[in-house]
Amino acid sequence: MNFKKKLSAAEFVVLAEMNTPKGVDISELVTNARRVKDRVDAVVVPDMDNGVMRMSALAGGALLRREGLETVVHVYGRDKNRMALQGDLLAAYVLGIPHLLVVPAEPMSNGDHREAVTVDDLDESGILQMIRSLREGVDLSGFDLKGAPDFTSGCAMAQVADDSGLDQEIETVKRKVEAGAQYIVTPPVFDLAAYGRIADALKPLGVPVIATVFLLKNVGMARYMSIHDPGSRISEDMIRRIRKAPDREAECIRMAGETAAELKKMVQGIKIATLGWEHRLPDILASAGL
């Protein structure tokens, strides 16, 4: 059963995130994808993740499609205007990529090409409306398409630092759903109790929610995120657990697996982000019993 059918049948979906290479050596990407081929419903391919120039998600998605995996590609407005976005989306569809995830882009000043022009012709809601228009067979200038793409498009929810920011973010996500988002991907979960409140708040929007499972790789990473991203809610207990483990790497995998297993009881899907440790995806899935 494919990603779209599972979403509409309210079945649990498992996504894995895999970045394209900065260069043309695709061996690692393909190898990692083959490892999880029959264990995930789709691979999410970010585009220029964290503002770093790398092979486009369109090419990455098409490559993985060739390997027999379903793919979800990121779409954002920082680098392309509405013409380029629409052209690339039509290309994605004919290359076997009907699943899209509209995301915010990292500011150009935080990336590795800081001198570049920022386009920002369309924001996330604008892109979602554009995708809906393409689905209806009309481009953003009102011209008919020769063949309409049957996209499934999702939106991203931003990290909220505390409960006071939650209402505002829910309103933002609601607008994205009204603009055409058919599913919501929420930020990394490290505090399941707090996440329960987010999942409850999203329920009235009536679309599937996919939670992000983020693999903490070491104590330093956990500590850094807890300080610089308070919305992540990484507790001292979590950091201590990694620090005291005899095999810290295995403990990190176990923690991600536990989070994934718990989230399965709360939402309709998970997206596992491993940030360069995609070779450990099978271990996380095994740990989660998936």
Next chain:
Amino acid sequence: MITAVRKPMEEIIACVEPYDRILLVGCNECVSVCSAGGRKEVALLASALHMHFMKQGKTMDIREITLERQCDPEYVEELVTSVDGSDAILSMACGCGVQTIAARYREKPVFPAVNTTFMGASERQGVWSERCQGCGDCVLGITGGICPIARCSKRLMNGPCGGSTKGKCEIDANVDCAWQLIWDRLKALGLERRIEDIMEAKDWRTSRDGGPRKIIREDLAS
């Protein structure tokens, strides 16, 4: 100067219609020079609004004030007493002025009565043209005093493109090709060999692409 044009009357009316007392504020700087939002334009707009609402059977209280500069908090402070007696503020300044008022008088709705258009120069009476996009890294010294960013339709740094015909741009026969102007000017200065120097990819960080910009002069800042 910053140029502007007045918004369509219907749009202005729709903004102020819900209110009874309007403070209409002009600016004596750029928008006054380009005849969009100075004292004279304030008076004209006030009359037009009075006439419109009289026809609707509504008496609109419109108070007219033109400040020396709306983008300067010192002058915007002069509105303190007038703001209290109004329900909303209608500003005829550029976007900088509108935002300075909005930041100072948070309790009152502020509406722009003009569309801020571009940084330009006067060509002749009643004609203004775009001359600068504020990229933050001026190249006029090497392009003969003609800006390729503001005046080339494609913002080419190494023009011209194939769309230049008889010195005009392909987007409109009334638009000069900036790179023709640059060539002509460099030639007149005996510097035409400069056109052979390839300009490297521009660093746009100094432009809006690096995020909202700010200038802090430590020697002046209080």
